[in-house]
Amino acid sequence: MMRHILCFGNPLHGDDGFGPAVYQRLSQLPLAADVRLFDAGTPGLAALALFRDCAEVVVVDALAPAGHPGRLLELAAEAIPLESAAAGHGHGVGYLLAALAVMPEPAPTVRIVGVEAAAVEPFRPGLSAPVAAAVERAVALLSVYFAPQHHE
Amino acid sequence: MARVELNLSLNRVEGDLEIAVVLEDGVVAEARTVGTLYRGFEQIMLGRAPRDSLVITPRVCGICGTAHLYSAVLALEQIWQVPVPPNAVRIRNLCLIAEGIQNDLRQTFLFFAPDFCNPRYRDQAWFAELTERFEPFRGSIYRQTLAQSRKAVEVVAQFGGQWPHSSYMLPGGVTIPPDLRRILACRAVLDDIQHWYEQVIVGAPLDEWLALDSADAYFEWLETPAHADSALGLLSRCARSLGLHGMAAGTRHMLSFGAWCDPQQASGRLLPGGFYDGDSATLSPFDQQLVNEHVRHSWFRPYPGGRHPLNGETVPDFQPNSDRYTWAKAPRYGDKAVQTGPLAELLIGGDALIRSLHAAEGGNAWLRQFARVRRIAYELAGARRMLEELAADIGQPHILNPAKSAEIDGEGFGLIMAARGALGHWLKIEDGVIAQYQIVTPTAWNASPRDSNGLPGHWEQSLVGVAVQDPDDPIEIGHIIRSHDPCLVCTVHMLDSGKKLRFAP
Numbered sequence: 169m170m171r172h173i174l175c176f177g178n179p180l181h182g183d184d185g186f187g188p189a190v191y192q193r194l195s196q197l198p199l200a201a202d203v204r205l206f207d208a209g210t211p212g213l214a215a216l217a218l219f220r221d222c223a224e225v226v227v228v229d230a231l232a233p234a235g236h237p238g239r240l241l242e243l244a245a246e247a248i249p250l251e252s253a254a255a256g257h258g259h260g261v262g263y264l265l266a267a268l269a270v271m272p273e274p275a276p277t278v279r280i281v282g283v284e285a286a287a288v289e290p291f292r293p294g295l296s297a298p299v300a301a302a303v304e305r306a307v308a309l310l311s312v313y314f315a316p317q318h319h320e
Numbered sequence: 321m322a323r324v325e326l327n328l329s330l331n332r333v334e335g336d337l338e339i340a341v342v343l344e345d346g347v348v349a350e351a352r353t354v355g356t357l358y359r360g361f362e363q364i365m366l367g368r369a370p371r372d373s374l375v376i377t378p379r380v381c382g383i384c385g386t387a388h389l390y391s392a393v394l395a396l397e398q399i400w401q402v403p404v405p406p407n408a409v410r411i412r413n414l415c416l417i418a419e420g421i422q423n424d425l426r427q428t429f430l431f432f433a434p435d436f437c438n439p440r441y442r443d444q445a446w447f448a449e450l451t452e453r454f455e456p457f458r459g460s461i462y463r464q465t466l467a468q469s470r471k472a473v474e475v476v477a478q479f480g481g482q483w484p485h486s487s488y489m490l491p492g493g494v495t496i497p498p499d500l501r502r503i504l505a506c507r508a509v510l511d512d513i514q515h516w517y518e519q520v521i522v523g524a525p526l527d528e529w530l531a532l533d534s535a536d537a538y539f540e541w542l543e544t545p546a547h548a549d550s551a552l553g554l555l556s557r558c559a560r561s562l563g564l565h566g567m568a569a570g571t572r573h574m575l576s577f578g579a580w581c582d583p584q585q586a587s588g589r590l591l592p593g594g595f596y597d598g599d600s601a602t603l604s605p606f607d608q609q610l611v612n613e614h615v616r617h618s619w620f621r622p623y624p625g626g627r628h629p630l631n632g633e634t635v636p637d638f639q640p641n642s643d644r645y646t647w648a649k650a651p652r653y654g655d656k657a658v659q660t661g662p663l664a665e666l667l668i669g670g671d672a673l674i675r676s677l678h679a680a681e682g683g684n685a686w687l688r689q690f691a692r693v694r695r696i697a698y699e700l701a702g703a704r705r706m707l708e709e710l711a712a713d714i715g716q717p718h719i720l721n722p723a724k725s726a727e728i729d730g731e732g733f734g735l736i737m738a739a740r741g742a743l744g745h746w747l748k749i750e751d752g753v754i755a756q757y758q759i760v761t762p763t764a765w766n767a768s769p770r771d772s773n774g775l776p777g778h779w780e781q782s783l784v785g786v787a788v789q790d791p792d793d794p795i796e797i798g799h800i801i802r803s804h805d806p807c808l809v810c811t812v813h814m815l816d817s818g819k820k821l822r823f824a825p
Contacts, residue, residue, distance in 0.1 A: 211382060270466060
């Protein structure tokens with residue numbers, strides 16, 4: 169069974185570009201044969217398809233600011249609450265994970281690698297310094313998905 | 321008289337839409353719909369190669385990318401006078417239908433129905449039953465809709481490789497031929513959805529349900545357990561008990577471009593389009609010359625009156641502290657504000673039941689939602705027909721590539737019925753590049769602001785006169801706005817870390 173790495177976010181909106189930045193770095197590295205990497209963007213329910221046909225999913229995303237910008241966290245899917253905006257096309261990952269749990273087939277194991285954002289600024293491309301510094305740390309955390317010869 | 325102004329950020333709708341209403345003694349006296357996001361595709365397209373529209377414009381929307389692709393390719397084919405083989409039209413229709421089914425299911429059962437689980441309704445006779453079916457993530461229909469709607473768009477993936485934002489239509493056809501494996505895969509998906517729709521959503525076989533042709537017959541049927549206990553029956557009972565069948569008509573004028581191109585004659589439509597004049601209750605053929613857009617109350621560079629899209633412009637000019645209030649333009653048909661969507665599509669297209677219900681009770685919030693569920697039956701029947709025709713004609717071409725010399729300068733348009741209604745792309749090609757591109761979306765028609773004459777748009781009209789019981793929780797406005805199927809665009813995306821991640825330093 170495959171393993172999927174899904175990088176969520178929109179690089180036009182400040183630290184929301186964390187996922188895409190991790191994608192950029194990972195796409196330059198040799199991943200293991202059973203790993204598929206996706207620049208998932210902000211797809212809403214369409215992302216349910218990316219959770220299919222795989223045993224494990226790693227979600228890479230920005231977390232809401234909570235006083236420690238750039239802090240990298242590994243979370244279980246259960247730790248992500250449903251967004252207050254519970255419906256609409258703007259479905260976030262919380263909604264997606266709740267939807268995944270009610271799909272008829274067994275869900276893959278979900279790991280979440282998140283970075284605490286400094287600020288999400290609409291239409292201001294570019295990561296804040298603490299979040300930019302977290303990109304390499306996230307990539308290191310994901311080194312278990314690299315091809316064996318690159319696995320240190 | 322108590323006069324209260326409310327700015328409602330309908331966060332269950334989306335971050336890009338706000339509704340500003342003025343309440344007088346608890347009743348909406350005026351309403352403004354505020355589009356808070358500048359879209360900008362018209363400017364992005366300028367100076368690009370014409371075929372770029374097939375890659376860029378499907379990104380206008382994450383829900384109806386197939387409709388944008390379809391409009392864009394029709395516009396190019398009109399300018400270049402490119403013939404399209406029947407199998408290509410069938411595949412395009414099939415994919416557009418799948419996208420429509422996805423939207424109609426999600427809009428009805430994930431967005432509209434859950435509002436009735438509001439605690440305010442706990443004393444209603446239907447409350448327990450409704451919550452059991454429609455409560456987010458717990459309700460049986462809610463859960464089934466998540467699974468079924470995900471399945472629907474697999475049809476697009478068969479021919480488009482992905483959904484949304486796919487680019488598999490080209491001038492002259494589509495990129496992938498039909499083969500038996502794809503046809504069977506699509507068939508399996510649609511059979512499954514149809515079975516569920518018949519059993520759970522309407523409680524009757526498709527043919528029987530489509531044959532229902534009068535308001536009286538429907539109301540009689542609504543008393544039978546087969547339909548009363550179905551998802552639509554339950555929704556009808558509850559919406560009607562709250563009086564949604566007597567409110568929020570909006571503009572009486574309706575517009576449809578006609579649903580699904582005729583494979584045998586691409587300019588024809590399988591379900592006819594037209595303009596329904598609500599004042600005279602008459603239908604007339606649609607004349608695209610009459611489409612014009614106003615910007616008098618929008619944040620665009622001002623121009624007087626309305627402009628036809630081929631002469632239009634969409635130059636942003638944010639003017640806060642003025643009487644301009646939205647990033648949406650005001651499209652008009654002649655001088656009329658119109659509504660578009662499944663109700664317009666089926667009423668103009670000739671569905672006897674919708675026409676009869678409209679004649680009996682006029683336009684209203686319940687009927688708009690009812691029409692959306694009714695349309696799924698047309699979509700399922702239409703998809704089946706496309707698959708049967710593809711299977712019978714499987715060896716026929718799926719594309720006739722035009723010669724490079726056919727790609728001439730000129731102007732044209734592509735008109736389609738998207739999930740939310742009439743969608744048009746108008747463009748001009750000069751010196752081989754795009755010199756003008758204007759997109760008029762269904763939501764532009766419906767969520768239109770006031771025009772140069774001060775005439776409000778459809779949603780704005782539909783809210784006037786609605787009584788709001790609790791200004792702190794104006795769920796009446798939520799029911800009405802969601803019955804219009806508001807389009808929303810994803811902007812900022814964040815994991816909400818909630819309280820669990822708030823660590824003290």
